[in-house]
Amino acid sequence: KAGVTQTPRYLIKTRGQQVTLSCSPISGHRSVSWYQQTPGQGLQFLFEYFSETQRNKGNFPGRFSGRQFSNSRSEMNVSTLELGDSALYLCASSLLSPLAGGLAYYEQYFGPGTRLTVT
């Protein structure tokens, strides 16, 4: 089974530009989450989409937006880039995994990430 894919893997942009990152989840997974990883702030939740609806949003400015398509692929967009937006952006897709006794939990699978550098 193919894993989570993210494109592009590396990106260099200039301050003020905008950027779109793409994430294709594992086939059958309907939930896609995005995280930003920086040395200073660590891993921070950006947003989560489930069946084309944003279910949760992290504490980021409105320059960060996302969407999910009917095939579960997701994109995130950052407008008016700032130097501080330089980061590794990780996408994760989730599937409800059943356990014995009727329990279940969500397993999250992370993609390889997109390394964004803003100059």
Added chain:
Amino acid sequence: ELKVEQNPLFLSMQEGKNYTIYCNYSTTSDRLYWYRQDPGKSLESLFVLLSNGAVKQEGRLMASLDTKARLSTLHITAAVHDLSATYFCAVADQGGSEKLVFGKGTKLTVNP
């Protein structure tokens, strides 16, 4: 607001020694995850611990969860160089979505 604290942040140990990484969280959750990250790479899932308090083991790593104390531990037994990586705990934020709140990570270096 859910907060996750992990310690230590840096850990240098010798091969063959044992050590424990701690992860505390501030509010009730039904799931806690441990991930491994190698430099320049993504996150690799190690364990999912549910609120029923299961202990899980894989090779030289063992993870446990005490939901009353809101504490998880990742115990390393007889460390080897290949275990050198950064380890993150992440706690599921209750509220109907898949949001995870991560600790700052523990950078583990195992020296020969």
